[in-house]
Amino acid sequence: MTEVLSVSGLSVFYGTSAQAVENVSFAVGDGQVVTLLGANGAGKTSIMKAIAGLIPSRGEILFGGEPISALPARERVKRGIIYVPEGREIVANMSVRENLVLGGYHLAARDRRTRTEMVLDLFPEIANKADRAAWRLSGGEQQMLAIGRGLMAAPKLLLLDEPSLGLAPMLVRRVFDRLAAIRRESDLAIVLVEQNLAMSMRICDELHFLRGGRIIGHRTAADLKDNAARQEAIDAYLGAASAA
Secondary structure (H helix, E strand, O other), X not given: OOEEEEEEEEEEEEOOOEEEEEEEEEEEEOOOEEXXXXXXXXXXXXXXXXXXXXXXOXXXXXXXXXXXXXXXXXXHHHHOEEEEOOOOOOOOOOEXXXXXXXXXXXXOHHHHHHHHHHHHHHOHHHHOOOOOEHHHOOHHHHHHHHHHHHHOOOOOEEEEEOOOOOOOHHHHHHHHHHHHHHXXXXXXXXXXXXXXXXXXXXXXXXXEEEEOOEEEEEEEOHHHOOHHHHHHHHHHHHOHHHHO
């Protein structure tokens, strides 16, 4: 399997002494979904922002086999790395369609139209609301819009940060249903940050468990198909609250 992303010895500091991430290493293969799981403050978002080029970091980041640590965020976007942040951060007073166009701003007009229709086909929940202001969407629909906006850029690697954050269980299932469809219909590589193990298991290939800015465990999805093995991982790395 070809490696799309390789992270080696990644460390992130805030200020001169506060270390958020310590010596993290993992890889993502072509078409693979890799999940980073852990509680708040585990360093998950800092890892995502470092890969996207939004914060400085130490260590090596390879994308498509080439070093990108020195590249600015804009150049990483051009190469196909798209970050969908937690909290969605859509432009509330713009329409659904305008938000999508914003995600594909660097594409030619014809390509933007094609990808807009592709995204709306993928997310029928927002397709019939394309000309409605984004603030009028439900929380789950806003999350679908945020993911769709990321897909507009035709990414090779999607960094998806806490898509279940703040959503009711039914809406979480709807969002992950759409992610499963993306998984089936494309070879897009995804790094998924989550606290919800059960939902992550629906779409991922590998899971890395984080605590205190370090990776403390690794499992494949196949390892955790057995209920006893899943409970063991929950007890060891996450605590019972993360099982839901």
